[in-house]
Every structure is written in structure tokens, then in C-alpha cells.
Amino acid sequence: xxxxxxxxxxxxxxxxxxxxxxxxxxxxxxxxxxxxxxxxxxxxxxxxxxxxxxxxxxxxxxxxxxxxxxxxxxxxxxxxxxxxxxxxxxxxxxxxxxxxxxxxxxxxxxxxxxxxxxxxxxxxxxxxxxxxxxxxxxxxxxxxxxxxxxxxxxxxxxxxxxxxxxxxxxxxxxxxxxxxxxxxxxxxxxxxxxxxxxxxxxxxxxxxxxxxxxxxxxxxxxxxxxxxxxxxxxxxxxxxxxxxxxxxxxxxxxxxxxxxxxxxxxxxxxxxxxxxxx
Amino acid sequence: xxxxxxxxxxxxxxxxxxxxxxxxxxxxxxxxxxxxxxxxxxxxxxxxxxxxxxxxxxxxxxxxxxxxxxxxxxxxxxxxxxxxxxxxxxxxxxxxxxxxxxxxxxxxxxxxxxxxxxxxxxxxxxxxxxxxxxxxxxxxxxxxxxxxxxxxxxxxxxxxxxxxxxxxxxxxxxxxxxxxxxxxxxxxxxxxxxxxxxxxxxxxxxxxxxxxxxxxxxxxxxxxxxxxxxxxxxxxxxxxxxxxxxxxxxxxxxxxxxxxxxxxxxxxxxxxxxxxxxxxxxxxxxxxxxxxxxxxxxxx
Ligand SMILES: Nc1ncnc2c1ncn2[C@@H]1O[C@H](COP(=O)(O)OP(=O)(O)OP(=O)(O)O)[C@@H](O)[C@H]1O
Ligand SMILES: [Mg+2]
Numbered sequence: 001x002x003x004x005x006x007x008x009x010x011x012x013x014x015x016x017x018x019x020x021x022x023x024x025x026x027x028x029x030x031x032x033x034x035x036x037x038x039x040x041x042x043x044x045x046x047x048x049x050x051x052x053x054x055x056x057x058x059x060x061x062x063x064x065x066x067x068x069x070x071x072x073x074x075x076x077x078x079x080x081x082x083x084x085x086x087x088x089x090x091x092x093x094x095x096x097x098x099x100x101x102x103x104x105x106x107x108x109x110x111x112x113x114x115x116x117x118x119x120x121x122x123x124x125x126x127x128x129x130x131x132x133x134x135x136x137x138x139x140x141x142x143x144x145x146x147x148x149x150x151x152x153x154x155x156x157x158x159x160x161x162x163x164x165x166x167x168x169x170x171x172x173x174x175x176x177x178x179x180x181x182x183x184x185x186x187x188x189x190x191x192x193x194x195x196x197x198x199x200x201x202x203x204x205x206x207x208x209x210x211x212x213x214x215x216x217x218x219x220x221x222x223x224x225x226x227x228x229x230x231x232x233x234x235x236x237x238x239x240x241x242x243x244x245x246x247x248x249x250x251x252x253x254x255x256x257x258x259x260x261x262x263x264x265x266x267x268x269x270x271x272x273x274x275x276x277x278x
Numbered sequence: 279x280x281x282x283x284x285x286x287x288x289x290x291x292x293x294x295x296x297x298x299x300x301x302x303x304x305x306x307x308x309x310x311x312x313x314x315x316x317x318x319x320x321x322x323x324x325x326x327x328x329x330x331x332x333x334x335x336x337x338x339x340x341x342x343x344x345x346x347x348x349x350x351x352x353x354x355x356x357x358x359x360x361x362x363x364x365x366x367x368x369x370x371x372x373x374x375x376x377x378x379x380x381x382x383x384x385x386x387x388x389x390x391x392x393x394x395x396x397x398x399x400x401x402x403x404x405x406x407x408x409x410x411x412x413x414x415x416x417x418x419x420x421x422x423x424x425x426x427x428x429x430x431x432x433x434x435x436x437x438x439x440x441x442x443x444x445x446x447x448x449x450x451x452x453x454x455x456x457x458x459x460x461x462x463x464x465x466x467x468x469x470x471x472x473x474x475x476x477x478x479x480x481x482x483x484x485x486x487x488x489x490x491x492x493x494x495x496x497x498x499x500x501x502x503x504x505x506x507x508x509x510x511x512x513x514x515x516x517x518x519x520x521x522x523x524x525x526x527x528x529x530x531x532x533x534x535x536x537x538x539x540x541x542x543x544x545x546x547x548x549x550x551x552x553x554x555x556x557x558x559x560x561x562x563x564x565x566x567x568x569x570x571x572x573x574x575x576x577x578x
Contacts, residue, residue, distance in 0.1 A: 095474055117476055127471040131489040131566040140485070141476045166566045186475065 046074035046222040047108030047118055047189035049094055054103035056089055056246075063089045065246040066103070073108075073189075076216060076223045078237035080230055080278060085243045087226045091192045094224065095121045107190055120188035122196040126175035128167040128182075135163030138182045146185070153181035157211060173204035177211070184215065191216075193225040197232070209236055213259070230274050234267050235260050242277040250277035354536040359543070362536035371525065376544060379514065379521040382438065383506050383548075386445025391502060394450035395495070398457025403487075415454060423447045424512055436517040441510065448509040449502035456498025460491030493567070496560050503552040507545055 049071040056064040063086040071077050079087050092098045093105050096115045105112040107119060128137045139150035154163055157177040167175060176196050183191055193212070197205045213236055216223055227233050233240045234254060242250040252273065256266055336356050342348045343355030350358060366372035397415065401408040423444060434440035464487050472486045514523020526541030564570040 097470065097474065115473060115476075119474075121471075121474050123467065123471065125467065127467050129468060129472075129486055129489075131492075131564075132485065133566075140472065142481070168566070168568045182475065 045189060046220050048073045049190055049222060049224070050104075050106045051093075052104045052106075054093065054105060055101045056086070056093060056098070057101045063246055064093075064100075067246070067248065069241070069248065071222060071224065073222055074220045076225070076236060076238045078225045078227055078233035078240045079243055080227055080233050080240060080274060081243035081249075082278060083228075086246050087243055088194055090243065091121065091194050091224065091226060094190070095119050095192060097121075116190075117186075118189040119192060120183040120186060120190070121192045122176075122179055122183055122194065124195045124198055126167075126172075126179040126196075128170075128175055128178055130167055132167075133163065134159070134165055134167060134170070134178055137167060137178060138163075138185055140182060141186060149185045150181070153185045154178070156184065156215065157181045173200050173208065176200065176208060180208075180212070180215075184219075188221055190222045190224070193223065195226050195228065198228065205232070212236065217258075230271055230278070233274065234270050240270075240274055242274060244278065250274065351533070351535065354539055358536040359539050362534070362540045366525075366537065366540065372540075372544070375520060375522050375525045376548070379510055379523070380548065382441045382514075382521065383445060383510050386442045386510075387449050387502065387506050389442065390446030390449035391453045391499070393446070394453030394498075394502075395457050397450075398454045398495075399461060402458045402461035402491075403483075415451075419451045419455070424509065427513065427516060431517050436519065440517060441513045441521075444513045445506050445509045448505040452498045452501040452505065453495070454498075456494045456501070457491060460494025460498075461487055463494070464490035489563075492563055493560075496556060496563070499559075500553060500556045503556060504549065507549045507552070511545060 049069075051067050051069040054064055054067040054069075055062065067090070079090065081087050089098070093100050094107065094112070094116075096105075096112045096119070099113070107116050128134075129140065132140065135147065135150050135154065138153055139146035143149075151160070151163060154160055157180055159174060159177055159181070162170070162174070162178075167178070170178065179196065197208050200208060209232065212223075225233070225236060234256075237254055240250070240252045240254060241248050242252075250273070252270065254270060256264065256270075260267065339348070339353070340356045343350070343353070343357075348355070354362075363372070397411065401412055401415075426447075427444065430440050430443055434443060468486055468490065469482070472482050477485065510521070511523050514521040515527050518524040518527075522541045522544050526538045529535075529537035529541070561570060
């Protein structure tokens with residue numbers, strides 16, 4: 001992994017060096033000893049996400065009511081909640097796809113106003129461009145040396161030999177992996193996952209969990225995962241919040257050791273606690 | 279007629295039934311050369327099938343004419359049409375008229391198609407343009423463009439511009455409508471994704487929006503090609519001193535029904551050619567589409 005990705009980091013030197021110096025010190029302290037610091041791979045980092053009194057309403061209907069949330073750089077946060085609870089809306093605010101009605105959203109210390117290049121969003125449907133080959137989909141934004149970067153990212157999600165094919169030949173899980181590769185090539189500091197595994201079967205889902213967790217540990221970006229699946233949240237996240245009627249009904253740290261292979265009694269208790277709040 | 283117009287297809291399509299049936303009996307173990315030939319026939323089969331009906335009609339027609347059931351005043355025999363073909367081919371009038379007509383058709387298509395495409399893109403992507411233009415265009419669209427031929431003759435006389443103008447007007451609307459519709463129905467989710475992934479307007483248009491609208495635009499193009507030839511026939515018949523329409527109109531005055539039929543066939547073949555070219559374009563540009571991809575697999 002490390003060797004594979006090192007050259008790519010070099011492919012975007014200007015972008016990396018600026019942020020690296022600012023982030024590196026913060027990262028060591030936030031992540032502590034719990035896992036290999038992401039800065040071990042030079043150029044990879046997370047960014048903190050902060051919501052201050054965020055309100056979002058569509059017309060008269062409030063969807064998010066005064067949300068305060070502090071997500072440290074590199075944290076894996078899971079957001080669970082009922083359908084229509086405003087989870088996707090929260091994501092769209094962080095990505096800068098929509099403005100907040102009141103309050104501020106900031107990423108890496110900067111106020112969000114418009115699309116944030118450091119943030120990448122994985123949609124529930126993979127949203128691959130059907131008329132671009134898989135490799136071209138991964139490198140959709142092109143940029144210098146994109147083919148090499150895209151090839152490496154495809155390799156990383158286990159689809160190294162599929163780059164020349166059209167997206168329609170892929171299975172649902174494979175499409176999501178391509179979408180993940182596409183998100184990774186742009187070196188996101190924050191990765192937003194909007195139920196990307198919802199439509200997958202149980203086995204493929206476990207595979208995708210392992211893949212996501214591995215890449216997150218290697219790179220140390222911040223993850224916000226939306227999910228309906230409490231088990232998924234407990235298996236992957238450092239912290240779970242429950243969003244109910246536009247408010248945070250529960251904010252629970254998950255201090256289970258990784259990797260979290262089999263379900264433990266502790267996990268079961270957390271599971272119960274979250275379900276009760278939803 | 280059959281021999282002269284579609285020589286290769288005609289010759290081949292008559293042979294396969296007897297040919298492929300007889301050979302294996304003489305030679306139970308076909309050699310590599312023969313196997314290659316039969317494989318080629320097998321591949322040609324689907325390509326020849328569409329031509330069997332026109333050929334059958336020609337055979338019937340020739341038979342009826344030879345038996346005297348059809349007067350040559352009403353409809354000349356295919357053999358007479360073939361003779362007319364040779365005659366006009368030799369004096370160069372056929373080729374020059376076809377070239378003149380094709381040139382008009384293509385220039386008209388380029389101008390009208392370009393305008394229709396540009397308006398379609400502008401109105402689909404930019405609300406103010408749609409508000410300002412769309413209802414006017416919808417109104418104009420409902421005027422049969424051939425209805426303004428008298429005006430066009432007053433404006434341009436019987437010059438080239440008249441024909442090109444009419445063709446351009448005729449093709450502009452189907453291209454406009456289908457471009458507009460195609461762009462409007464491109465998956466919003468894809469556009470949003472492209473914006474999140476940092477595509478600026480030009481790559482967004484050329485990498486996502488235009489290819490997404492292309493299937494619809496090509497439908498518009500095929501429709502426009504039909505209108506293009508139709509317009510040209512009418513325009514050349516009414517006011518022209520060259521072109522296939524003029525050739526047939528002129529022949530009518532001298533009661534040369536064979537040349538008239540020849541002109542009609544020339545239009546049919548030109549129309550078919552244009553349609554085949556669009557289909558080929560579809561196959562090439564829509565290779566990403568499951569429907570087209572599976573077509574290609576089946577054809578292989
Ligand atoms: N563009 C919009 N215009 C009007 N209302 C909207 C818009 N987007 C979202 N909403 C409303 O906001 C509420 C929250 O929607 P959101 O998509 O955030 O829910 P969600 O928690 O992601 O639900 P799910 O789990 O089903 O995806 C819904 O009631 C929805 O109707
Ligand atoms: Mg949602």
C-alpha cells in the first residue's frame with residue numbers, strides 16, 4: 001500500500017505540501033496511539049469538520065434544528081437515524097452542495113460556502129458515468145498523471161484489471177468499489193459515505209466494510225458514514241450519533257479494539273443503546 | 279436493375295440456399311478454405327436478409343412488365359430503368375445531379391442542424407434563453423416548412439440558397455427538440471456527482487451532459503435526415519435546374535418514366551445510405567449502452 005501510493009502523493013505536490021504542514025501536528029495528537037498515524041504515509045491526512053448551530057429548512061419545514069457537532073480530523077463517525085431524519089441533508093451541507101439556513105459548517109477550519117474540494121461524497125447509488133470507461137470514471141476529474149493515479153486506486157479496491165470496461169458490466173458491489181476508488185484518487189481529507197453499502201448483500205457488505213476500514217486506517221481521512229444498519233455503525237465507527245427529527249439524540253463513542261471481527265458482548269450492549277435512541 | 283444497382287448483394291443472395299446445401303454432400307469433410315467461405319456466408323446472411331424483399335419486388339415487377347401486364351407508360355420495367363441508369367451514367371448527368379442534390383442536402387443539414395443543436399443546448403442549459411425562445415420555436419415548429427416555398431422562391435428565386443434554406447428549416451426543428459429533450463433528461467445525480475468531483479463547466483458539458491444527451495440527439499438526426507431528403511425532393515421538383523428532383527421533373531416532360539423511376543430509386547438509396555451512416559454512428563458512439571453492446575455481441 002504505502003509503496004504503491006507514495007508516487008501518487010508526489011503527483012500532486014503543490015496541493016499536498018500546503019495542507020500537510022498545517023495538519024501533521026494536529027493529527028498526531030488526535031489519533032494518539034490507537035492506530036498507525038496516517039502521516040506515516042506522507043501527504044495523507046484528515047480534516048476536522050465542525051457544525052455550529054446549523055439549521056436547515058426547506059421552505060417552512062425544518063430538517064435540521066440547531067446542530068452542534070465537532071468531528072476531529074481522522075475520526076470515523078457513523079450517523080444513524082430514521083428515514084427522512086435529515087442524514088443526507090447533513091452530508092450535502094458538509095459537501096457544500098447546499099447552504100445552511102443558519103449557522104456555519106467548517107471543514108479543516110474553513111467556513112464552507114460552495115463545493116469543498118477536500119470533501120468527497122460517495123452516493124447511495126454509485127453514480128458512475130455510463131459512457132466513460134471504468135478507468136476514466138475513476139479519473140473523472142482528469143488532472144496531471146490521472147491515468148496512473150486511477151490505475152493505482154482501482155488496484156487498491158481490487159479491480160485492477162477492469163479499467164478498460166464499461167460500467168454496466170459491473171455488479172452493484174463492484175460499482176461501489178469503483179466509486180470508492182474515484183473518491184480516493186482526489187486525496188480527500190473528508191470522505192462522506194451516504195449509505196453506499198445499503199443495496200449490497202451481506203457478504204459483499206462485509207467485504208466493503210473491510211476495504212473501507214483498511215483504506216481509512218492507511219490514510220487517516222475523516223469519515224462520516226450514514227447508515228440504517230446499527231451493526232454496521234458499531235463495527236466500523238469510532239463514534240456513533242443518532243439523528244432524530246433534526247437533532248442529535250445520542251452521541252456515543254465506540255471504544256472497541258480493532259479489527260472488530262466477531263460480535264462481542266460489549267458491541268451488543270452498544271447496539272442496544274443505539275437502537276433505543278433511534 | 280438488380281444487377282446494376284446492387285450487384286454484389288444481388289449475386290450473393292440468390293446463391294446461398296442451393297450453394298451451402300449442395301456442397302457438404304459432395305464433400306463431407308470441408309477443407310479450411312471451404313469452411314472459411316461458409317463462415318463468411320453465415321456472417322453475410324443477416325446482412326443480406328433485409329434485401330430479400332426489395333429483390334423479390336423487382337423480380338415480380340420485371341415479370342409483370344415482360345408479360346405485358348404493366349404498360350411502360352405507367353411503370354417501366356426494371357430492365358428499362360437499368361438502361362436509363364447506364365445512359366445517364368454515361369452522359370454524366372446522373373452523377374452530377376446526385377452530387378448537386380447531396381451537396382444541397384449536406385449544407386442544409388449542417389446549417390439547420392447546427393442552429394437546432396445550438397438552440398437546443400442554449401435553451402436546455404440556460405433558463406432565460408428557454409423563456410425567451412421556446413414558445414416562439416414551438417409556434418414556428420408547427421408551421422409546415424414546405425408551406426413557405428412560395429415565399430422562399432420570392433426571396434431567393436431558384437438559386438441554391440432557396441433549397442438550402444428550406445432543408446435547413448426542415449432539419450432544425452427535430453434536432454432542436456431532441457437536443458433540448460436529451461440534455462434536460464440527463465441524470466441530475468450524475469451532474470451533481472460531476473460537480474462534487476470538481477468538473478468545471480466545459481468538461482462537465484463534454485464528458486457528462488453531451489454524451490448523456492447523445493442517444494436522443496441521434497434520434498433527432500435520423501428523423502432530420504428523412505425530412506432533409508423529403509424537403510429536397512419537393513424543392514428541386516418545384517424550382518431547380520439541377521439535382522435529382524429536376525432530373526425527374528425534366529424527364530416527366532419527355533415522358534421518360536424510366537428516368538423518373540430511376541430518380542425515385544436514387545432518392546431511396548441515398549436515404550437508406552444516410553440512415554445506415556447514422557446507425558453506424560450510433561453503434562460507435564453508444565458502445566457504452568447495454569442495448570448497443572449486446573447488439574454488437576450478437577452480430578459477431
Ligand atoms: N431539496 C429538497 N427540497 C425539499 N425537501 C427536501 C429536500 N431534500 C430533502 N428534503 C426533505 O428533508 C427531509 C430529510 O431528507 P434527507 O434526505 O436528509 O433524509 P435522510 O435522513 O437521508 O433519509 P433516508 O435515510 O431515507 O435517506 C425529508 O423530509 C425530505 O423530504
Ligand atoms: Mg438519505
